[in-house]
Amino acid sequence: MALLPRLILLNGPPGCGKSTLARRYADEHPLTLNLDIDRLRDLVGAWREHRPAAGVLARAAALAAARAHLLAGHEVVVPQYLGRPEFIERAAALATEVGARFVEIVLLDSRGNAVRRFTERSRTSTDPAHREVGRLLERADGPAELAAMYDxxxxxxxARPATRIVTSVEGDVDGTYDSLLEALGG
Known part of the structure; x- marks a missing residue:
């Protein structure tokens, strides 16, 4: 009997490697959908002027895409910082509804390292999305806001005891990825 597809939520502070690990996971697991909500939001017209509404639309689109992919029998990995439980609960409910397994992983480093890693990534990244988020947080008192997001x-x-914690080790993508695979059960 084939295993049920999984909806893998990869949560964690900004800059801890969620997107990198999700991309690698999808590359190594054919037909897995790497469902980056920030990339979906970028497809919404004038999203910068309508941030809250664009975020709601992007998350709704993500759940619709996840539903279609899971129903087709394929895994979905969602790399996204989530500091509130609402989307997590909606994703878990979707997995149950379509008969998929829900796996919630959080990548963690210390608060200080997470703030420093994000700041460094924003400063050096060539990815426009990383630079944009860096500018947004800079306007919102960057390090203090990042620490609050971490908290x-x-x-x-x-509040979610089934969450699996994976330590995000700076500079060790391979080791962190191996830990992710272990947390996923192989």
Whole structure:
């Protein structure tokens, strides 16, 4: 009997490697959908002027895409910082509804390292999305906002006991990816 497809939620602070690991996972697991909500949001016209509405639309589109992909029997990995439980609960409910397995993983480094890693990525990245998020957070008192985001994430993790924690080791993508695979059960 074939295993049920999984909806893998890869949460964590900005800059800890969610997108890198999701991309690698999809590359190594054929037909897995790497469903990056930030990339979907970028497809919404004038999203910068309508941030809250664009975010809601992008998450709704992500769930619709995840539904179609899971129903086709394929895995979905969603790399996304989530400091509130609402989307996580909707994703878990979707997985149950379509008969898929829901796996919630959080990549973590220390608060200080997470803030430093994000700041460095924003400063050096050639990815326009990374630079854009860096500018947004800079206007919102960058390091303090990043620390607050980290704390919100920890609150979510504490409230969700089935969450699997993977330590994000800076500079060790291979080791962190191996830990992710181990947390996923192989």
């Amino acid at each position: 919100r994430l920890l609150t979510v993790v504490e």
